[in-house]
Each structure stands twice: as C-alpha cells, then as structure tokens.
Amino acid sequence: MLFRTLSLPVVALGLCCALRGQAQEIPADTALHTGRLPNGFTYYIRRNTQPQQRAELYLVNKIGSILENEDQRGLAHFMEHMNFNGSTHFPKNELVNYLQKAGVRFGADLNAYTSFDETVYQLPVPAGMLPDGLRILRDWAQEATMDSLEIEKERGIVLEEERLGKGAKDRMSRQYYPVLLNHSRYADRIPIGLDTVLKHFKPAVIRQFHHDWYRPDLQALIVVGDIDPVKTEAMVRAQFSDLENPKPERPRPAYAVALTGRSQFLAVTDAEASEAAIELLFKQKADPMVTAADYLCFVQRQLLLQMLSSRRYATISRAQQPAYANMNAGLQPFLGGLSLFFFDVTLKPGQYEQGFTQAWQILENVRRYGFTAGELARAKTSYLRTLETALQEQDKTPSINFVKEYQQLFLHQEAAPGIRWEQAFTASHINGITLADINALLQHYLDNKNLDIILSAPEAVKAQLPGEATVRGWMQAVRTQPLTPFREDSLQRPLMTTKPLPGHITDRSYVASLQLTRLTLSNGVTVILKPTDFKNNEIRFSGVSSGGTSLYDDNDFDAAAAAAGLVSRFGLAGLNPIQLNQALTGKVVNVSANIQPRSQTLSGVTTPADLETALQLAYLQFTQPGRDSTLFASTISSAKAMVTNRLADPTNVFSDTIAQVMGNYSYRSGPPTPEKLDKITLQRAYDIYRERFSDAAGFTFVFVGNFNTDSIAPLIAQYLGALPATYKKEQARDLGIHIPTGQWIKKVYKGLENKALVRIVYSGDYPYSQLHNLQLKALGDILQIRLTEDLREAEGEVYSPAVQVQYNKLPKSRYAMVVSFGCAPGNVDHLVERVGQLMQEMSANGPSQENVDKFKAAYSKNLELVLKDNNFWLGYLSGQYENQEDPQQVLQLQQQADSLDVTSLTEAADLFYSDKNRIIFALLPETSKH
Structure with missing residues (x-):
C-alpha cells in the first residue's frame, strides 16, 4: 500500500492515555554513557560484545530536506553524497578506497540516508579501527571539502538515483502528499528534491547549506560495540570538542504538520498502477516517550495492534468469499510530529463497494462491541513472552539494536531504558490494563476528525471509481447497519492431546x-x-x-x-x-x-x-x-x-x-x-x-x-x-530447464518514465567445488568494485551497479553472474559495452592486486562474523548434506581465501568472465521503440 512503504522515523504513537498515574520519567539505561560537549555536540557510548571485536559508529544529524531553501531542494541528500567525495583527511574518493582495504564494504557496511528531518551516516568497523572511525565521523561532521569538480561528478550520480525512483508510486505520491501533509512545508521538501535544482545549482549554494546546518549542536555520535566506554569517551571529547557552530547561528526551526480538524478526500490514478485501494488515515499528535505514563500508553497500543491483527485474521478466516483482496489496520509513525491510525483495503475489480464495506465492518464491529476478554488475555500473554525472550537474550543483543534506540533518543527524545526496565515495568503494570482501556483507545482513533481518505487505482478504471460522497456513504451505512457481535471460537484445546509412539x-x-x-x-x-x-x-x-x-x-x-x-x-x-x-x-x-x-x-x-x-x-x-x-x-x-x-x-x-x-x-x-x-x-x-x-x-x-x-x-x-516412512528413495528429476546458451538480447518497451533497467547474465557449466565457488564470488565482488569505480564514480551514469553470483551442483553444475543497473535509456548500449570491456580487461590481465586484497579483507571479516551466526550454520549444513558434500569443508574457507591471488583469479576469469553465453535484458520506455 502507499503509506506503509514509507521509510519514516520511529516516534512514539500518539494518544494522551487515560492512565496517567505514572508521572516519573523513564530511567536511562545505566550501561549508556552519554554527554553533551560545550559546543552542543551529543554522544552516546555503550559497550556491547555482539558481535565481538566490532563497533557500530553512527553520526546522526538533525538535518534533513525540511531545512532546504527553495534553491536547495534536494541538496540535503546531495550533501550526504558529498561527504563520501572528499574531506580533510580523505581527499576525493580516498575514504571508500581506504575502508575497502580494511574490509568495510561500500553500500553493505558503509552507508548513509537522508530523510525529511535527519541525515544519518553509518560506519561499522573492527574495534581496533575505532580511532580511525572517529576521525572519519569527525570529517563527516564538518570537514567535507566540497570541491567543485567533485560536485559536478556527483551531480550525475544523484540524478541517476532520482531517475530510479521515478514511476507510478512517485507520480501518485506527489499528488497525495500535499493533502496528507496538510500543505505544510513537508509537502514541498521530498528528500530527493527537484530536477531543476539538481541539474543547475551552483557549488556556493550547497556550501551554504553545509555551513548553516552541519554543526555540532545538531549532531550526535553513537558508538556501540566491543569497546572501553571510558577510553572512547575521552577520544570523542578530544576529536569533537573543537567543532564550531557558525556565527551568526541560523535558528533550526521545529517544523510540524498542523492538524486542521477536517477530513479530506483525494482520488489518484495512474496508467502503471496495478491495483485499486482505499486508505483511511486518521492523523493525531504523537506523544513523546518520556514518562512511565507514556510507556504504559505504549503498551496499550502494542496490545491493540496485536488484537487488531488477530481479529482481522479471525474474521477473514471465516469469510466465505471476501469481496476484497486484502485489508490491514494499525498504527504507524508519520511526519511533522504526527502519527497515523490507518485502515487500507485492496479491492477486487468490479467489487469496490462490497469489498470496502466488508472490510470496514471488521473495524466497526470492534468499535461497536469491543474486544473480548479472551482476546486481551492472549495479547497480554504473548506480549509478556516477547519481552521475556528479549530479556533472556540481552547479553546477545546485536549492537545495531542499541544504535537504533539511541538514534530515536536523540532525534525524538524517545527514552531508552533498556529491556530489563521495560520487562519489569510491563510485568508490574500490564494486569491493570482493562478491556475498557483498549476499546476506548480504538474508539479514539476511529472518532478522530482528522481523517484523510486516499483512493488509488489504475487509470483504466477511473470512470468506475466512487467519489467522495459515495465512499463516505459506504462508511455511514456500515455505522448504522446491524452487526452480529464477534464470538470467540468455542473449541479450545492443546495442540496435541496424545503424543505419537516414539521412534528410536x-x-x-x-x-x-x-x-x-x-x-x-x-x-x-x-x-x-x-x-x-x-x-x-x-x-x-x-x-x-x-x-x-x-x-x-x-x-x-x-x-x-x-x-x-x-x-x-x-x-x-x-x-x-x-x-x-x-x-x-x-x-x-x-x-x-x-x-x-x-x-x-x-x-x-x-x-x-x-x-x-x-x-x-x-x-x-x-x-x-x-x-x-x-x-x-x-x-x-x-x-x-x-x-x-x-x-x-x-x-x-x-x-x-x-x-x-x-x-x-x-x-x-x-x-x-x-x-x-x-x-x-x-x-x-x-x-x-x-x-x-x-x-x-x-x-x-x-x-x-x-x-x-x-x-x-x-x-x-x-x-x-x-514420522511416517515408506522408503521410496525418491530423487528430483532433471527437467533440463537451464539458462539458454548463446548470445541473446531481449528488450522490453514498457513504461512512461525516461529510465531504463538493465540486467546482463553470464552463465555456463563449470566444475562445482568450494574453491571454484569462492573464486566466482571473488570475481563477482571485484567486478562490482570496478563497475562502481568506472560506471558510477568516473562516468556518473549509474547510481548503484550490482553484481550477483549464483551456482548450483544439482541437477547440473552451473553458474551465473548477473550485472544489474539503472540508467538513462540513451546510455544503455554503451554501458553494456563498457561492462563487457571491463570483463575482457580483467580476463586478459587479471584483477589488480589492490582489488584482490580488498575482497580478501572483506571476506575474512564477514566470515569471522557468520561463523558465529545460527542462520549461517543452518543454511551451510543443510546445503552440504543436500549436495552430499563434506561439512568440514567450512574449515578450509579462510585458507582458501588466503590462497587467492592475481594469478589464480586470472585463470578463473577465463571461465567466469566469458561472454560465450550472455543474455542482455533491457527495460526501456515505450517512447524508445520508435
């Protein structure tokens, strides 16, 4: 659906709870070291040993697209890019190169994002690299060089990123955003920005944005990992205390989406939309998560969400033939200090009224008659068990989980007391939450006057769509029609009443x-x-x-x-x-x-x-x-x-x-x-x-x-x-379905936007072995480094080229190497040719020693992590036994990785970089056909 796919900050969802007997503030986790430097720079430091010998470093900035001037629209995000393109200690692209040599992968490990209200940089490093990591974050905080040539080079990359986002979803969102955001500033500050600005802004304009907003009083450093907090705090103070706020200091406005107390309706269609849907979005202020009373309200909301999900599932399970394809209801954070209670229903063709009405009856039934005691009891049991499980896992919690908590603490003042306090508080207070509390909570959301109704559908069915009066009439009709109260299923018994006779x-x-x-x-x-x-x-x-x-x-x-x-x-x-x-x-x-x-x-x-x-x-x-x-x-x-x-x-x-x-x-x-x-x-x-x-x-x-x-x-x-056994000894059949051989070009002309998607597939037979699989992975990863350097950084014609490798032993040993990227339609042919040239060069001359070393560094660090992961072992062992391979081969992985060199990979490239079997797929706009 439209809105649950948005990447938005997690803020406390809002209702001023009736249970306000707990006015004390939520205590801070005692394991957290936090402070604020005289220049306003904030830091959060915590020791956590999962994973061992690793640290997660985040620089969180209260800087987003909402702060852009009209001539800067898109430059908050552009500035995020520029921090990777030259700083005091890492000129031009040296930062990415330096980190790759240390085993930190660009994109997978080293990354950043920009939203409306924040820009966040992430850097996971080996614990031994903490001083270097802090130096990098110090550069990100204020020391981007903002070289004019680098700005021009990055312009094409950002425009290609914007191109990838174009399509039906983007076109429709730009229509409904002003309505949903009550025509606030947020509606005009979509982070990707405007073409006209991105193509033509002068370097001085983005330098001004950097000068105004990249400053210590709007920044926080988060360090969580296998580190000494006291020593780390000393390093942080030494590195970040001399950051300076600009003079004069530009005030950082606190923008919000004002509630109007009125309901709005908008129908949006698009030729490339694939389904019809109605969404009801009830907007309300988001409560802070500061006091114990706030947390108790939060628990109520979690129980409501569980019960809504269960009731929806139970009702759908009983329906003979729902006239809708899918429906959901729940709570989610939104922008500008708001949260949403949402209801959405995906409609079947020709059954709009029946589908919407049937789905809306589910919520109306709960609003009218409330939940049952059994539903609340089960929700409480499940919620408490979830907290107990998390508490038992507290010393094995990944560092990134703590990072996300502290990010919300800085951005939204959402308390981070730690799982021990959360579990104890909830266990002590959850029994005081009554059915009346939960029922009143839902009633509050559904009676909210700040309701937006968004109808989205394919352009082809525009004439069949209901208008505002019709949809509101459907809602009112459900409110007045007789409904049967929900009844719990009377049959309740254990999963098994009798155990089977055991084997031995x-x-x-x-x-x-x-x-x-x-x-x-x-x-x-x-x-x-x-x-x-x-x-x-x-x-x-x-x-x-x-x-x-x-x-x-x-x-x-x-x-x-x-x-x-x-x-x-x-x-x-x-x-x-x-x-x-x-x-x-x-x-x-x-x-x-x-x-x-x-x-x-x-x-x-x-x-x-x-x-x-x-x-x-x-x-x-x-x-x-x-x-x-x-x-x-x-x-x-x-x-x-x-x-x-x-x-x-x-x-x-x-x-x-x-x-x-x-x-x-x-x-x-x-x-x-x-x-x-x-x-x-x-x-x-x-x-x-x-x-x-x-x-x-x-x-x-x-x-x-x-x-x-x-x-x-x-x-x-x-x-x-x-378990039953018939000893059939069945074996899978080889149906002879494989990637076709030879050279193919398959172009698809579909779409309204001026963008292309390209996928190039190289495939063939090969001698399956762990070493060959490792060589294939190495060549795929090294090719991705080269494509990023060439197609992205040097040419600026793609945003994120990707290389994936696949291999299988059964029914026949085969491999595939898949290169994917998006670009301008006019660049497809020469970019495909350039990929082929790079592969030919590497096949003839082998990969560079530097790139081999980068692969080996990243592989070794990742191997160290996955060998301590249950998911890895489950997948690895299952695969080894299914393929009838020795599970002890895993003990040779590091040795085999160490043995990789330019010579051995050059020999392997003759096989894996061959274009003997190559398929070029391209998705091009319909206008390109003529």
Whole structure:
C-alpha cells in the first residue's frame, strides 16, 4: 500500500492515555554513557560484545530536506553524497578506497540516508579501527571539502538515483502528499528534491547549506560495540570538542504538520498502477516517550495492534468469499510530529463497494462491541513472552539494536531504558490494563476528525471509481447497519492431546572438528545437531528431502508449487487457523513447510522452552495438515484479483520476461495468471502436499542453537522418529530447464518514465567445488568494485551497479553472474559495452592486486562474523548434506581465501568472465521503440 512503504522515523504513537498515574520519567539505561560537549555536540557510548571485536559508529544529524531553501531542494541528500567525495583527511574518493582495504564494504557496511528531518551516516568497523572511525565521523561532521569538480561528478550520480525512483508510486505520491501533509512545508521538501535544482545549482549554494546546518549542536555520535566506554569517551571529547557552530547561528526551526480538524478526500490514478485501494488515515499528535505514563500508553497500543491483527485474521478466516483482496489496520509513525491510525483495503475489480464495506465492518464491529476478554488475555500473554525472550537474550543483543534506540533518543527524545526496565515495568503494570482501556483507545482513533481518505487505482478504471460522497456513504451505512457481535471460537484445546509412539536412535556419530552429532532414526530420518552459544534463546532447524515440484508434470505444476502455501493457511490436526493460534498463545515458535523445485522442506525457529511445541508442529505438518474449502476459495479469489492488472507495472513485465527467458520459455517459468490459478483445485493441492510429506525417510534435519545434544535427542526421537516412512528413495528429476546458451538480447518497451533497467547474465557449466565457488564470488565482488569505480564514480551514469553470483551442483553444475543497473535509456548500449570491456580487461590481465586484497579483507571479516551466526550454520549444513558434500569443508574457507591471488583469479576469469553465453535484458520506455 502507499503509506506503509514509507521509510519514516520511529516516534512514539500518539494518544494522551487515560492512565496517567505514572508521572516519573523513564530511567536511562545505566550501561549508556552519554554527554553533551560545550559546543552542543551529543554522544552516546555503550559497550556491547555482539558481535565481538566490532563497533557500530553512527553520526546522526538533525538535518534533513525540511531545512532546504527553495534553491536547495534536494541538496540535503546531495550533501550526504558529498561527504563520501572528499574531506580533510580523505581527499576525493580516498575514504571508500581506504575502508575497502580494511574490509568495510561500500553500500553493505558503509552507508548513509537522508530523510525529511535527519541525515544519518553509518560506519561499522573492527574495534581496533575505532580511532580511525572517529576521525572519519569527525570529517563527516564538518570537514567535507566540497570541491567543485567533485560536485559536478556527483551531480550525475544523484540524478541517476532520482531517475530510479521515478514511476507510478512517485507520480501518485506527489499528488497525495500535499493533502496528507496538510500543505505544510513537508509537502514541498521530498528528500530527493527537484530536477531543476539538481541539474543547475551552483557549488556556493550547497556550501551554504553545509555551513548553516552541519554543526555540532545538531549532531550526535553513537558508538556501540566491543569497546572501553571510558577510553572512547575521552577520544570523542578530544576529536569533537573543537567543532564550531557558525556565527551568526541560523535558528533550526521545529517544523510540524498542523492538524486542521477536517477530513479530506483525494482520488489518484495512474496508467502503471496495478491495483485499486482505499486508505483511511486518521492523523493525531504523537506523544513523546518520556514518562512511565507514556510507556504504559505504549503498551496499550502494542496490545491493540496485536488484537487488531488477530481479529482481522479471525474474521477473514471465516469469510466465505471476501469481496476484497486484502485489508490491514494499525498504527504507524508519520511526519511533522504526527502519527497515523490507518485502515487500507485492496479491492477486487468490479467489487469496490462490497469489498470496502466488508472490510470496514471488521473495524466497526470492534468499535461497536469491543474486544473480548479472551482476546486481551492472549495479547497480554504473548506480549509478556516477547519481552521475556528479549530479556533472556540481552547479553546477545546485536549492537545495531542499541544504535537504533539511541538514534530515536536523540532525534525524538524517545527514552531508552533498556529491556530489563521495560520487562519489569510491563510485568508490574500490564494486569491493570482493562478491556475498557483498549476499546476506548480504538474508539479514539476511529472518532478522530482528522481523517484523510486516499483512493488509488489504475487509470483504466477511473470512470468506475466512487467519489467522495459515495465512499463516505459506504462508511455511514456500515455505522448504522446491524452487526452480529464477534464470538470467540468455542473449541479450545492443546495442540496435541496424545503424543505419537516414539521412534528410536539407531546410529550416532560425532564430527569433533565441527562439534556435530549425527543421528539416524529408526524411520530413516537423519538428524544433524550443532549446539551453539551464539544466542541464549534460539534454536533453528530445517529438514530437506529430494523431489519437489520436479516430480510433477506441467499440468500439476501450479498445484504443486502452491500446495504448501495453501495448506499452511488451513490449520492443523483438526484445529482451524484461529484455534491453532489460540493453542500457540505465549509460544515463541514458527514452523513452515515448503515445496521447492527440487525438494520439500520444513523449517522452524523457536526457543529452548518451546522446542517440544515446535517439534509437535513439525510432526503435525507431516501427519495432520488442514483442509478448508472456504479458505481455499478465498485465497485463490484474492490471488486472482492481485494478478489481474499486474502487467500495468513495467517492472512486472520486465521480471516476467527475465524469468521466462532464463527458464528457456518452459511452462514453469511463466508468470502467474488467472488461468493458471483456475487450474489449482483444493483436492489436487492437498493430495500433492500429502505425497511430498508422506515419506520422512529421505529427510535430513539440521538443528542449530542453544541446546544440549543429550537432552534434545529424546524429543527428536519422540516426534521426528515417529514420522511416517515408506522408503521410496525418491530423487528430483532433471527437467533440463537451464539458462539458454548463446548470445541473446531481449528488450522490453514498457513504461512512461525516461529510465531504463538493465540486467546482463553470464552463465555456463563449470566444475562445482568450494574453491571454484569462492573464486566466482571473488570475481563477482571485484567486478562490482570496478563497475562502481568506472560506471558510477568516473562516468556518473549509474547510481548503484550490482553484481550477483549464483551456482548450483544439482541437477547440473552451473553458474551465473548477473550485472544489474539503472540508467538513462540513451546510455544503455554503451554501458553494456563498457561492462563487457571491463570483463575482457580483467580476463586478459587479471584483477589488480589492490582489488584482490580488498575482497580478501572483506571476506575474512564477514566470515569471522557468520561463523558465529545460527542462520549461517543452518543454511551451510543443510546445503552440504543436500549436495552430499563434506561439512568440514567450512574449515578450509579462510585458507582458501588466503590462497587467492592475481594469478589464480586470472585463470578463473577465463571461465567466469566469458561472454560465450550472455543474455542482455533491457527495460526501456515505450517512447524508445520508435
């Protein structure tokens, strides 16, 4: 939808709560070292060892597009770019070059963003680089050189970034923003700015912006990591105390969006919009998060959000055939000191009144009759469990989480007391929150007079759209029509009433080098156990078996591909979805099945305390999947509505074209269509699901996380050992669907904007091995460095070129290297040619030693981090066992990375940089066709 995709600051959502008995301020976290220098510069410092030997450095500025003069529109964002293009200690592009040599990746690690009210720079560094990191942030704070030549070079890059954002969403937002923002200054200060300014501003204009606003009284430094706070504070004071505010000092206005007390309506259409939607946005002032009373109001809002989500889900689950495709309701922060209570509904073609009315009845039912005691009790239980889980994980919390808290503390004065205080306070006060409190809260939002109604739709259906009076009439009709109070589902029982007969362990082995235990169960299931201490309260697992959709012919493909997603909506073990959610109240568990092209999988994440529940869910997804004809019909109907007009969006046409060509025009690579959805029947989808999960004997499960091997083994035997086994020994089929060979050019002419998207695919067969995979990654990363230096920095003709590498062992060892970028349509041909030239140069001469060293530095630092991550180990081990590869290969990764040099990568480039098999895709505007 339109507004929930905005990237906005997180501020406390607003209502002046009735519960104002807690007037004391929220205490600051005692682990936080904070201070303010005489020049107004603020700092926040905290020691945190996750990840070890790393530090997150952020420079947060209360400087955004809202401060721009009329001739500076877009220059707050442009200034962000200029801080990477030369400063006192790092002239021109030396900063990026210097950090890449230290293993800090541009874009992935080193980055920044500009919004309406803030500009934020981020720099994660090894803890040993803290002095250098502080020097860099000092340069960002006030010491950009603002060289005229660098400004001119960056002009093209920023214009290309702006070009990428153009399209239906941008065109429509520029129409509704003035209404939504009550014609305040915010409506005229979209961060990307104006073409006319970006193309023609004089260097003196951006220098003036830098002089006026890049100053210590508007800046804060955040340092969180494996550092000594006292020593760090001394370094901060030494580095930043002599920053000076300009004289005379320009006042920093506090801009706001004023509430008018009136309702507004706007209908917006666009030729490239792919769906029709109505959004109701109730605006209100955002409360600060300063006192304990504020926090209690915050807890109320979190409970309301949970209950709204559950009620929506419960109501939709009961609907026979909703006339809408999707609906949502909730709270979100907004601009200018406001927050929004939003309601949005995606409408099915030709069913606008029915769809809106059905969706709005959900909220009206709650407004009229309130929530139930059971809904509130479950919400409280779940919320408390979430806080308890976070508290148990407090010493394993990533540093970036603290950074984000302190960022909000500086920008919005949102208190950061720490999880220990939050959990204790909530546990002490949550029982005092009543149904009347929550019901009054929703009533307050829905009775708000500051309502904006935004109707968005494809241009093609403009004549069919309702007007303002019609939509308001629909709302009023729902208010006056009789509704039946919501009734809780009467059937409430545990997830399992009887445990299955357990299997037993028939074989056990140990891989000491990886601390892995391998179990073979009596039903043929293989289980790999890797206990870790990376998280206190996390266990992840995944099971995989060969087969997937490859075992079905094209007539059954659509049902096979959709089967797991459909069945997951239907409940389990005789429990409908609502009853299932109730049975899992207070549990931290998520288990999902999937049917992929060559395998069927079952994945889950849970806590040690909830592991048995997770295993019960796994067992039931094999043995007692749900089946619901009402939910099936509703799901297919909504899916058909969502795909009906999707080809109005040029990017969908482009992605469909890429998929079809890459899939060699097989039926399976075709786009979703109503006709394909019509081929799916409940019976066939259900039967295929049962077939894929009828034989556990071929499954290998991997468990990673905080568990004791001896303690977990009986639970695994109890549930995974009890899974059905038929010993079919099925293997996925090779359908011969591969990226086509030869040289292809595929141009798609679609779209109104003067922009192009390009994707170049190099592919082929190759000898699969861990070393070759590593060489492919190295060449991909080095190519991206070269493309950034050449196409972006030297030529200024692209914003962010990207290189992705893919490889697989089965059904056939193949690789692909994909180069992607956006640009002006007139630059496509010569940029494609330049990519080819760079690859030929590197193939002939090899990569430079400098770029090889950059790759190795970044790879080593990233490897060090991922080896302490449960997600990495789960994915790695699952992949190794699926491919029948030795899991101990991971122990050679660092050694293999160290062995990479110019010679070995030059030899590898002969294979991976070959244009023997090359496909060039280009999305061009329709006007380019002639």
